[in-house]
Amino acid sequence: MANLEAMATQLESFGVWQFTDGQSSAQAREMAQRIESLGYSALWIPEAVGRHAFVNSTNLLGATEHLIVATGIAGIYNRHPGVMMMGATELDELSDGRFLLGLGVSHAPIVSGLRGLAYDKPLSAMRTYLTQMAEAPIMIPGGQMPPVVLAALGPKMLDLAAAETVGAHPYWTTPEHTAQAREIMGDDAWLCVEQKCVLTTDRQVAHESANDQLSIYISLPNYRNNWLRLGFTDEEIDGREPRFLDAVVAWGDEDAIAARLQEHRDAGASHVCIQAVDPSGEQSMPDWRLLEAFAPADR
Template sequence: MPRDVFLPVAAQPSVDALVEQAQLGEQLGYDTAWLPETWGRDAVTTLTCIAQGTDDIDIGTSIMPVYSRSPALIGQSAATLQEVSDGRFRLGLGPSGPVVIENWHGVDFGNPLRRTRETVDVVKQVLAGEEVTYDGEYFDLEGFRLRCDPPEPTPPVDAAGMGPKAVELAGRFADGWHALLFTRDGIRDRLEDFDRGSEMGDRDRDDQRVTLSLTCCVLDDAEEAKSLVKQHTAFYIGGMGTFYRDSLARQGHEETAHEIYDHWQDGDQAAAMDALDDDLLEEIAVWGTPDTAPDHFERFADIDGVESASVSFPRGADLDQIESTMRALAPE
């Protein structure tokens, strides 16, 4: 299974530092360097710098929100990134959530499934070099066409999702699915949704790629690594809207998911972390020492239907801790 690296959400002291992390990933044999677009540096500018500073590692967005740019602009950006990377780019799209979209971007969150589908549709038309004519619920386009030649090869377009319908949509219309915060059993349930969507869209499943992102921290001090992973996981379940909470609840951990969420919303982060026991944390994340963590990571590498596992990092990890983790979990 290919092993990817998910460049950090939080430890972004400079664009140069992100380029250096991607260069290290290339040296260590990682397949793809994914960059999230949150509230730090924008993905397009940063990935352009990474493309110029690397030679072999693939690059991609995981995830670019579909509310903060128009589909035509996303298509233009994907075409440009494919050009500057010499064909190494993969576009990951997703709706994010109302906390980010409404509070930070000032855009109505609306119907995320429909908006994601329409964005994927339009972006694929743009990347094919077609004159885009589209009559959708959110987008009504006529006459747009790339002024430059369409990228060759056409970059794949992936979608993120957590619920059954969102994952089914990814299987039906996208070239891959980005999965986050899933147990081994939980992702198997959603893979059934993805495969069903693939069949509904008459897609070749062998041409689609499911990427599972795992929060990882590998340090000489295993307790410190666990603490960073636990704080990060509790933050996502408790503080990033209801999507992660509801996803964990669907995976059979409803009581725990709601307890973490309620404590976090009440401002008691310590109690939220205490509610996340080690057994459950082991099901959704990887931590430990350089001697123990690689075997733990491998437990996720044999899930049938997952084509790639991605090493991501706790939001509290610093650059040294990120490098330690990348080196310990590098492909052999």
């Protein structure tokens, strides 16, 4: 296992969460370098139907010197457990311990609808996958498995994350969920939460940005079930009501956004990764104004 203490310490400062599917490989490298120069601790990248999590990570790790690159997340249905273990271990070696493996069960519409694979019950599928990963032989000299976190929202998956990995990476959540997750997982687990932020004081613009972000997620059961657990109604979710939008997307001036990020920390987050949503509607790149405003190097 990589140096957990050193990585945990680095993750105490803000990270960045960003899609790279709309970027060229060269643009992604330049983005990672700029994020690193601003002092952010980590860059979290997703995997859906665009870039391959491990190839993308190799590109970004090769372009940086200190930045942690984390998958947020790599889907377990995309790779055999042994292949996942091989790739993650090699990335740990290539990066001198700067790779963090986030795993998730993805969603039935992607796994079954697009891949044509059977989508099993999330909890049992992840538990079995982790067991098979642990049993997989690895023949990389000096190779170590990097830290693993799980995409976890519900209590049972959070329990599994705390018991079998270093922690969890919740997505599309609120500080209230962060507090619940910390209580479930205990004090020692890593809790790496994502928060979407829009740097604008115009509520209409902020809500339009939130709606753009929600369009591909609102019908996915894993997220919807979590929002319902948090006390939102189907009517609020489907209607994109202000109470719901204001809860899942932080917006306002720098002070307002800083307050939301601090709420996550106060609720028990060990790491907060900022998804800097550009209010202009540009989605291929983060809003650099926001990332510059919250740059750890300047704080």
